[in-house]
Amino acid sequence: MAKLCFGWNYASNHQSDEDGRIILIWKAPAVVNVLHQSRQSLTCEVILPLCPPFCYTMIYASNISVERSDLWIVDHREHSLAHIDTTTSPMSDFRDCLDQLGVFDLRYQGPTFSWSNHQPTMPIAKKLDRLLINDMALQSFPDAAANFLPPLTSDHCPCILSLAITLPSAGCV
Structure with a gap:
């Protein structure tokens, strides 16, 4: 990712899923704090200058029907x-x-x-x-x-x- 998105930051759900199917990419001055991750989701707090912080959740539902x-x-x-x-x-x-x-x-x-x-x-x-x-x-x-x-x-x-x-x-x- 460092080569692909030079100067940008990223977070993914690779710690919870070896395929890491969720990737969030951002650049300063935005600040992103990962709050929770799982095989099917990544929830972050996003902080932008002059804006109230907000939560952002990305979901990639499982292909396995019993999991979703x-x-x-x-x-x-x-x-x-x-x-x-x-x-x-x-x-x-x-x-x-x-x-x-x-x-x-x-x-x-x-x-x-x-x-x-x-x-x-x-x-x-x-x-x-x-x-x-x-x-x-x-x-x-x-x-x-x-x-x-x-x-x-x-x-x-x-x-x-x-x-x-x-x-x-x-x-x-």
């Missing part, structure tokens, strides 16, 4: 297959969970489908990756937005979070 609920998508339109044309019970359960938590998708740019199986026969794409926020976060960062990038070598699209705030200069760019 089958709650990948919220709505049937988040699946590329035409025969997936109704909202299933797990989708409703997931939507209800998000409603109870008071979180919702941050506005975003980029592909609708953020995951693909990359198979030439029987291709499937879904909206698996999300950047969820709550009302308090939106009040603190009203111009925040997510940008999902092309997946390149991964089956997931990387996501860049812009809080749309002016940060003090951190020296060399």
Whole structure:
């Protein structure tokens, strides 16, 4: 990571998962403190100049069904297959969970489908990756937005979070 992101800091869940499927990358003057990590999540406190600190949790749910609920998508339109044309019970359960938590998708740019199986026969794409926020976060960062990038070598699209705030200069760019 030091070679790939020279001058940047990073945290991952490699201590809890040998594959370390979650990586957060940031640059000063932002400060990030890891609060908790597991095989499926990484929770951090983020401190930015002139802003209240906030918690940020990244989740990469297990591919093993017994380790996670089958709650990948919220709505049937988040699946590329035409025969997936109704909202299933797990989708409703997931939507209800998000409603109870008071979180919702941050506005975003980029592909609708953020995951693909990359198979030439029987291709499937879904909206698996999300950047969820709550009302308090939106009040603190009203111009925040997510940008999902092309997946390149991964089956997931990387996501860049812009809080749309002016940060003090951190020296060399």
